Every structure is written in C-alpha cells, then in structure tokens.
Amino acid sequence: MRWVEAIGRDIERNPTGDSEIHEEARAAAAELGGYTDTMVASRRAQRSSGRMAGDDVLGRLVALQNVAHLRLEERRLREVLLGLLVAGVEPIAASISLALGELIDRPGALQVARAAAASGDDDKLWAVLREALRFSPPRLMLARSCGQSHHLAQGTADEVVVPAGATVVVATAAAAFDPARVDEPEHFRVDRPEHPDFLFGEGPHACVARHVATAAVREACKALLGHEFHLSGPLRRDGGRPISFPVGLAPLRAAG
Ligand code: HEM
Structure with missing residues (x-):
C-alpha cells in the first residue's frame, strides 16, 4: 500500500509536477517492480516444472504469457x-x-x-x-x-x-x-x-x-x-x- 500510495499521489495529486513527489513515485515503482518480478519468476518456475502457475490473477497472467498476440x-x-x-x-x-x-x-x-x-x-x-x-x-x-x-x-x-x-x-x-x-x-x-x-x-x-x-x-x-x-x-x-x-x-x- 505504501508503494501504491506514492504512485497514486504522483498520478492524481501532483498537478504541478512536484519533483520530490515524482521521485518518490519512481522509487516506489522500482521497488514494486522488483517485488512483482520475483513473484512472476517463481510462478514461471512453478509452471516450467509442470505445475499450475496458480489460480489467481498472477497465475492466470503468467499462464497467458504463452498466448502470442497478447504480448504479455x-x-x-x-x-x-x-x-x-x-x-x-x-x-x-x-x-x-x-x-x-x-x-x-x-x-x-x-x-x-x-x-x-x-x-x-x-x-x-x-x-x-x-x-x-x-x-x-x-x-x-x-x-x-x-x-x-x-x-x-x-x-x-x-x-x-x-x-x-x-x-x-x-x-x-x-x-x-x-x-x-x-x-x-x-x-x-x-x-x-x-x-x-x-x-x-x-x-x-x-x-x-x-x-x-x-x-x-x-x-x-x-x-x-x-x-x-x-x-x-x-x-x-x-x-x-x-x-x-x-x-x-x-x-x-x-x-x-
Ligand atoms: C471503487 C473503485 C474505483 C473507482 C472509484 C474508480 C474511479 C475511476 C475514475 C474516477 C476514473 C476516471 C479517471 C480520469 O478521468 O482521469 C477511472 C479510470 C480508470 N479506471 Fe477506475 N475506479 C475504480 C476501480 C477500478 C478497477 C477495479 C480497475 C481495473 C481493474 C480500474 C481501471 C481504470 C482504468 C484503466 C481507467 C482509465 C480509463 C481511461 O483513461 O480510459 N478502475 N477510475
């Protein structure tokens, strides 16, 4: 929620483009990206070892990565x-x-x-x-x-x-x-x-x-x-x- 809050603040409540708010959002996006990358990697490993990637949003997205035109x-x-x-x-x-x-x-x-x-x-x-x-x-x-x-x-x-x-x-x-x-x-x-x-x-x-x-x-x-x-x-x-x-x-x- 801390990451989401920082990103949301920059998108919705920073009409003057305050650089401090913007930098906080960039840092939050980088941390959040690192976190989701790790989760995606572990689900992909699960999938390549023949198991399901998981019956949740992340699992379904990882399963859809094989569908060519989706470019996921x-x-x-x-x-x-x-x-x-x-x-x-x-x-x-x-x-x-x-x-x-x-x-x-x-x-x-x-x-x-x-x-x-x-x-x-x-x-x-x-x-x-x-x-x-x-x-x-x-x-x-x-x-x-x-x-x-x-x-x-x-x-x-x-x-x-x-x-x-x-x-x-x-x-x-x-x-x-x-x-x-x-x-x-x-x-x-x-x-x-x-x-x-x-x-x-x-x-x-x-x-x-x-x-x-x-x-x-x-x-x-x-x-x-x-x-x-x-x-x-x-x-x-x-x-x-x-x-x-x-x-x-x-x-x-x-x-x-
Ligand atoms: C109670 C929950 C939600 C509220 C109050 C809400 C509110 C809004 C508002 C006010 C906008 C217009 C923003 C603008 O005009 O700048 C918007 C756009 C949008 N919302 Fe929601 N939203 C909610 C839930 C969701 C959910 C669950 C999703 C996706 C799963 C979502 C995806 C989007 C997207 C993609 C847009 C941009 C649409 C566009 O620019 O064409 N929202 N939302």
Missing part, C-alpha cells in the same frame, strides 16, 4: 500488475472503508443499508453506498492536461478559455455538492437518483471497470453489514485516503 512479456506484465494495484485494488479498498465509515455516523442510513444487504436488494444497497461515497469520495479530483485551446461553459457567465498546455484540475468532490447538479446536496438521501458520475468519471475516460468495482465494493460491504461492527481504532488517512480502518466485529443481533 515481462515488462508488460509488470505494468499490468502495477496498474491493477493502483487503479483497481486501492480505490476498491478505499471505497469500502470510506462508505462504511460514513454510514457508521449515520444510523438511519446504516439501517437502510443493513436491510438492503439482508434482503439481497443490491440496487438499494448500492444507492446508499453511492450516496455515502458522494460525501466521502475515494478521489477528490482529476487532473488533465489541455491538448488544444478550449472554451469551457461557452455562452454562460462562467465561460473561460483554457489555453493549450494548461493543467486542468477537475474538483469532482466539490462538484458532487453543486446545487445546480445535485438536488439538496447537503442532504444524505438513500433514494437519490443516479447522478452525473462523480465517482467513476464521465466521458471517454470514465472508469473501464466501474461495473466490476461496483460489485466488489457492494459485496464486501454486504459481508460486513451482516455483522455488528464498530471502529476499534481511529480511521487513519493520508491525504484524504484511508490507510487503516480497524473494525471490531460481532454477529448481528436479530431484530426485536
């Missing part, structure tokens, strides 16, 4: 693993912690989530979790480099020209509380209609794995919502991201 040579495999950890595993883990952390402070919404989880109402459960993540998003902003000069909000009072080469920071966490986009944004509503997507992005670069990620976050929360849980330590954050979320579990008492 060592360097590419390293990139895929790094990408999966940074773009996939970390935001899923963060979203689970953040959504439940938000619900712990909202007993009414927590109750609705528990009932939806118990009755297998996935749509209802996701609506509550999505709203919790609007209040506690795993990503606060997205950064873009403007390829060519562009008029934003043309013809409105907010019109602005973004020159080519400018870095644009899109404050998605703030946009999620814009009354022009979200009805009564300060209210936590368990029945909010699907809103413009502040969680997974919009447009050609929206999250490619949004459906997988939704299922992963929802199923993990569903498993926890079947228990009585409380924070057994502080929810620790680094730059807004949860890095530790210790919960104590007890079986859920039957109602009444």
Whole structure:
C-alpha cells in the first residue's frame, strides 16, 4: 500500500509536477517492480516444472504469457500488475472503508443499508453506498492536461478559455455538492437518483471497470453489514485516503 500510495499521489495529486513527489513515485515503482518480478519468476518456475502457475490473477497472467498476440512479456506484465494495484485494488479498498465509515455516523442510513444487504436488494444497497461515497469520495479530483485551446461553459457567465498546455484540475468532490447538479446536496438521501458520475468519471475516460468495482465494493460491504461492527481504532488517512480502518466485529443481533 505504501508503494501504491506514492504512485497514486504522483498520478492524481501532483498537478504541478512536484519533483520530490515524482521521485518518490519512481522509487516506489522500482521497488514494486522488483517485488512483482520475483513473484512472476517463481510462478514461471512453478509452471516450467509442470505445475499450475496458480489460480489467481498472477497465475492466470503468467499462464497467458504463452498466448502470442497478447504480448504479455515481462515488462508488460509488470505494468499490468502495477496498474491493477493502483487503479483497481486501492480505490476498491478505499471505497469500502470510506462508505462504511460514513454510514457508521449515520444510523438511519446504516439501517437502510443493513436491510438492503439482508434482503439481497443490491440496487438499494448500492444507492446508499453511492450516496455515502458522494460525501466521502475515494478521489477528490482529476487532473488533465489541455491538448488544444478550449472554451469551457461557452455562452454562460462562467465561460473561460483554457489555453493549450494548461493543467486542468477537475474538483469532482466539490462538484458532487453543486446545487445546480445535485438536488439538496447537503442532504444524505438513500433514494437519490443516479447522478452525473462523480465517482467513476464521465466521458471517454470514465472508469473501464466501474461495473466490476461496483460489485466488489457492494459485496464486501454486504459481508460486513451482516455483522455488528464498530471502529476499534481511529480511521487513519493520508491525504484524504484511508490507510487503516480497524473494525471490531460481532454477529448481528436479530431484530426485536
Ligand atoms: C471503487 C473503485 C474505483 C473507482 C472509484 C474508480 C474511479 C475511476 C475514475 C474516477 C476514473 C476516471 C479517471 C480520469 O478521468 O482521469 C477511472 C479510470 C480508470 N479506471 Fe477506475 N475506479 C475504480 C476501480 C477500478 C478497477 C477495479 C480497475 C481495473 C481493474 C480500474 C481501471 C481504470 C482504468 C484503466 C481507467 C482509465 C480509463 C481511461 O483513461 O480510459 N478502475 N477510475
């Protein structure tokens, strides 16, 4: 997680290209690459001695190295693993912690989530979790480099020209509380209609794995919502991201 955090910080929270943050990310990528190279080598050795490479993501990728057109040579495999950890595993883990952390402070919404989880109402459960993540998003902003000069909000009072080469920071966490986009944004509503997507992005670069990620976050929360849980330590954050979320579990008492 330390490696992933350093790399994520450089990608997502370094719009001015701070060299110290960038160097930390490079060092982390090198360490992480060394670690995954060792794991890949051991799985390949397993495979060449006639055993399976393992029935997990790494094992399957190593097995796929023999498929010619996939071009999963060592360097590419390293990139895929790094990408999966940074773009996939970390935001899923963060979203689970953040959504439940938000619900712990909202007993009414927590109750609705528990009932939806118990009755297998996935749509209802996701609506509550999505709203919790609007209040506690795993990503606060997205950064873009403007390829060519562009008029934003043309013809409105907010019109602005973004020159080519400018870095644009899109404050998605703030946009999620814009009354022009979200009805009564300060209210936590368990029945909010699907809103413009502040969680997974919009447009050609929206999250490619949004459906997988939704299922992963929802199923993990569903498993926890079947228990009585409380924070057994502080929810620790680094730059807004949860890095530790210790919960104590007890079986859920039957109602009444
Ligand atoms: C709850 C979990 C996740 C959240 C909140 C999330 C959020 C996002 C957001 C906001 C973007 C848009 C970034 C931008 O516009 O700059 C994005 C893009 C992306 N995500 Fe996710 N993501 C999640 C899980 C995953 C997983 C599990 C994977 C892969 C297994 C993944 C792969 C990607 C990729 C490859 C892109 C880039 C798409 C492109 O540039 O065309 N994400 N994600």
